[in-house]
Amino acid sequence: MQKLKMIFNGVMMDAEKPVITVDNRSFRYGDGCFETMKAVKRKIIHANEHFERFFKSLELLQFDKPNYLNAAYLSEHITKLLEQNKHQQTARIRLTLFRGNGGLYDAENHFPNYCIQTWNLNIANNDLNENGLVIDVYKDARKVCDAFSHLKSNNYLPYVMAALWAKKNHLNDALLLNPFDKIADATIANIFIVKDGIIKTPAITEGGVNGVMKNYLLQCMRKENMPVEECSIAVEDVLQAQEVFLTNSVYGIKWVKQCGNSNYILQASALLHKQFIQPLWH
Numbered sequence: 702m703q704k705l706k707m708i709f710n711g712v713m714m715d716a717e718k719p720v721i722t723v724d725n726r727s728f729r730y731g732d733g734c735f736e737t738m739k740a741v742k743r744k745i746i747h748a749n750e751h752f753e754r755f756f757k758s759l760e761l762l763q764f765d766k767p768n769y770l771n772a773a774y775l776s777e778h779i780t781k782l783l784e785q786n787k788h789q790q791t792a793r794i795r796l797t798l799f800r801g802n803g804g805l806y807d808a809e810n811h812f813p814n815y816c817i818q819t820w821n822l823n824i825a826n827n828d829l830n831e832n833g834l835v836i837d838v839y840k841d842a843r844k845v846c847d848a849f850s851h852l853k854s855n856n857y858l859p860y861v862m863a864a865l866w867a868k869k870n871h872l873n874d875a876l877l878l879n880p881f882d883k884i885a886d887a888t889i890a891n892i893f894i895v896k897d898g899i900i901k902t903p904a905i906t907e908g909g910v911n912g913v914m915k916n917y918l919l920q921c922m923r924k925e926n927m928p929v930e931e932c933s934i935a936v937e938d939v940l941q942a943q944e945v946f947l948t949n950s951v952y953g954i955k956w957v958k959q960c961g962n963s964n965y966i967l968q969a970s971a972l973l974h975k976q977f978i979q980p981l982w983h
Contacts, residue, residue, distance in 0.1 A: 706785045708778050708817040713785065720816060724802040731856025732808075733799030734758045739822070739951050740792045741982050743783045747950065748776060750913045758852050759798060764813040775817075782819050791822040791982075793951055799855060826952055827982040829974040833958025833967065834873035834947065836887065838936055839863040844877050844885035844908035851911040864888045874947060876939070876960070879908035884934040890947035890955065891915040894939055895969050901938070904931040914948045921977045939963070946970040953978035 705716040726732035736755045739746045752772035759766055779794055786792075797816045803809045842859035844850055859877055867875040867888065876892060879885045886892055886909030893902045893915075900922060903909050922929045939945060944965045945957040956970040 703787065705819070706782060708782050710814055710816075711778065713782070716818060720814075721799070722802065725799065726801065726803055726808060727799030727855050730805065731854060731858075732762075733797065733855040734762060734852050735798065735855060736794075736796040736853060737950055738779075738794040738796070740779070740783055740788070740794055740819075741827075742790065743780055743788075743792075745776065745779060745794065746981050747913050747917060748772070750916070751950070752776070754853075754911065754913065755796065755798070759813055761849065761852065762798075763811060764798070764800070765811040766813060770813065770815075775815075779817055779819070782817055786819050786821075788819050788821050791824055791826060793820045793822050794818070797855070822951070827979075829953075829971060829978075830955050831967075833956050833965075835871075835959045836867070836874045836876060836945075836947075836957055837870065837872055837961050838884075838939075839866050839875040839877055841866070842877065843880050846879050846881075846906060846908040850885075850908045851905055853910055860888045873955075876936075877909075878936070881933075882936070883907055884936065884939060885909040886912075887947050890949040892934075892939075893918075893946050893948065894934060894942035895944035896938060896942045898928060900927060900929045900969060901932055901934060902930075903934050907933060912948060912950075914950045914953060918948060918954075918973060918977060922973075925976075944969050946973075953981065 706713050707716040709720045721728055736751050738751050795818045799814050801809050842862050844859055863875040863877055874887045876887050877885045884903050885907050891912040893900055905911055939960055940963045947955045954970055954974045956967050958965055
């Protein structure tokens with residue numbers, strides 16, 4: 702069986718090799734962020750948008766960016782790793798950024814350490830799920846609404862606990878709430894609902910992650926003059942919706958067939974997948 706490689710700060714090495722100590726601030730405090738991307742035939746889907754979000758996060762988290770660390774540099778290293786790991790068709794990429802060692806008030810430095818990993822994806826991942834997901838609302842954690850809530854932070858505890866709860870309850874995913882009992886997002890995805898003929902998704906001010914696939918679909922739908930809104934969404938709105946689907950950069954769209962006791966149709970999800978998602982994978 703092939704041993705996977707990773708790239709740590711520009712150096713390719715065995716994926717199992719440790720790269721941090723117990724004094725690492727990301728390990729201690731979740732001090733960093735990450736980016737999840739998809740490659741098809743070694744082409745990074747929405748590369749510009751992912752790198753733009755990554756470098757905005759780097760700046761917001763007050764890292765000192767060296768001049769060589771740019772989109773072209775990272776893209777070149779990701780391509781090399783995909784080739785090394787023989788991930789030629791469909792692959793998932795994780796780019797993790799973290800600060801080095803130190804206590805809460807005395808970081809040794811603010812250099813942006815980074816790690817690139819890749820994994821093979823089943824080509825069936827490109828298809829719309831016809832069976833539909835079963836989800837519910839997780840109420841034991843809240844996503845805050847602040848200047849950092851839209852980041853894919855290494856401090857992922859609310860999503861971790863929601864995912865554990867979902868698995869324990871035999872669910873495919875869980876929705877998280879903000880402090881105002883409105884929907885923020887799901888554990889690994891953004892949420893869209895179709896209600897009263899309008900496609901709705903939580904606004905970025907609601908505490909959810911600023912999803913690349915979410916923004917791509919919003920742009921596509923507005924270009925086609927489809928009725929779409931970024932707004933506040935209550936749990937009751939989800940339960941009363943005609944249709945619900947989740948989006949992220951790896952699978953595009955996942956149709957939800959059930960949330961709690963509510964069941965949903967499959968209509969807009971299939972249309973959007975065929976019109977906007979499928980072309981990305983080819």
